[in-house]
Amino acid sequence: MPKLTINNMTVEAEEGTTILQAAKKININIPTLCYMQNFEPIGACRVCLVEVEGIRDPVASCSTPIKEGMKVYTNSKMAREARKLVVELLLSEHEGDCQLCDRNEDCELQSLAQEMGIKLIRYQGEKSRRILDESTPALVRDSAKCINCRRCVTVCNLIQGVGSIFPQGRGFKTYIGPAFNGTLDSVTCVQCGQCAAVCPVGAISERDQIDEVWKAIDNPNKFVVVQTAPAIRAALGECFDYEPGTLVTGKMVTALRKIGFDAVFDTNFTADLTIIEEGTELLTRLKKALVEKDKNVALPMLTSCSPGWINYAESFFPQILPNISTCKSPQQMFGAVAKTFYAEKIGRKPEDMVVVSVMPCTAKKYEAQRPEMNSSGYQDVDIVLTTRELGRMIRQAGLDFDQLEDGVMDSPLGQSSGAADIFGNTGGVMEAALRTVYEIVTGKDFPFPKLHVTPIAGLQGVKEASVKIESTVPDWDFLKGVELKVAVVHGLSNVKKLMEKIISGEATYHFIEVMCCPGGCIGGGGQPRLTDDKVRNARISALYREDEGKKLRKSHENPDIKKIYEEFLKKPLGEKSHELLHTHYHAQEKI
């Protein structure tokens, strides 16, 4: 192993380690704007320059491998000045209207400029050309703020395998965007917002809908309800400098109430509802396949909660659409139930209701405005905020988040099981489904320790498990002896590989959980920045803690779920369910 010195401290690291990584080992931080965990460095931003003895010019530490006897100085005059110059040059072409930028005080370039003590932009020249792209419901892009770091290109092409954006042109005129500087709506984009989640500056952000929410709250004729996705409670705290993985469910509820929502509900409730509907759908498909020997029944069944995945499937794998559960996502089920069942209960007309959701996701903004999502005759969900937007809204409301007391969600759409909490992480929907399906079929307690199916937990891209059904209650005796094979996949490039295997017949399962973003919703495109694996793991364990802390841990045991079937829906996959809780998909052209 090569041994070198960095700032006169000796460090030894494996062959192929970069200077940046070796420095990290001895707690020396070198700034960078383009570096991305788990990916080959591309050396695009040049911010990580350091001095190496014997080399005339500073070198990019992210892409320079260490060598035996190398002497590196990260803080010499040469290194400091070189880095400062690079940041000054970036600032010279960056449209820095910081006060008006939604990344103000959350901007990596701004922080670097501050850290380096840059008080003056010495170079005044041509700015990057501004192409403002507001063509999609989810994302807004502003090329004038782009520093060409290419992190978004890496996530879009390598992690998600979608490839909506790529560097166009060259030199000063290089523009990161869709083909020939087009708008995002002119190409296939799944709206997952992973690009917005890694952008170091304000070049890609979610479409800000905070004002629309205020407007609804300010309107006395509107009854405004809010739902929060499972993944919000494990991440919202980060907007207020809490450690990643801090659960803030109670404070979040109080904040929403103080902002002025008329009722504070939980998407978790409809996550439980999803499990009942989706679980029944799976069992129905299995019955058709195993008992009625129906060759046309599409198996494996694939989950449908993730709108980024649905967008991806519609464009990239239209042949797999029959396999996707017809269940709407919990967000959309909530909207449909709120504007029918709940509206009736409180004596309101659906047109007077405004359903707001807080999601870790930008694709949810797209999903909400799909034309088919209007079960009450009105759009199921009216406005979708990301976790980041809620964080900003709480500040706008002048709330001291830290001082808020814990609140409890309202009834009847607020109570949920622990199974719903884990909908927010990879493996969670599957585990929640198995807890219910197993108990319905066998009539026995789910046999996993702490109810966790550990082989499908964690950040590995594709995971699988199987559950042997030894005995059954009479209704489901056709499943006796069946080994239920399931898989869990997240990150669309992993999804692509798995779907290819499913289509070719190389892999066979009964049921697959698919989540668009790495780590699942806790790593969604609308979550506080910056999400790396450490943050993902912290948020995931927070959701498991939330689950374990509840008495109620299985969707089918949620008393409010039982009630909504008794009073309103009657039975899973029944007529009312079909009308309100299920949907269909359309193949889209891939561009």
Place this chain on the structure above:
Amino acid sequence: MKEATCACNENVSEGELFERLDKFLLEYKDRPGGLIPILQYAQAIFGYLPEKVLKYVSTKLDKPYSEVAGVVSFYSFFSTHPRGKYLIRVCLGTACYVRGGKEILDAVKKDLKIDVGETTQDRLFSLEVGRCFGACGLAPVILVNENVHRRVKPSKVNEILGAYRGGTGDEQ
């Protein structure tokens, strides 16, 4: 790479051009770095790179359209607009630049009344900028299709172009 010639003077249908492209794709699509030769071939037979062709190549190679467009827009050699009978490339590489390439470019622009990337109304000339043709000793140079014009002066531009207008350009 296989020789490919522009098919604009042949009476070939678009379908036939796509058939030719398909044959070429078959050979190159699994080669690493195959995209550029494919684009060169496509441009050679179609005369330029229409959107339809680029989307077709992107689908066939299973490469994102944004990446194909990124490559096309990176290299000045590629054009997404139909070109005139004669493509003029004025070299602005280092040697030509210091020996007055910029002035040559201005003279050509003025003469043809078009900007870089455009084509004259009569579809006779298109104008592009080049980044070194490897003829620095002859700087400044312009290329008209395959013909190299050496040590060009702004005052000579009209004469050079005039010969092409009169049909004797290739003999210069």
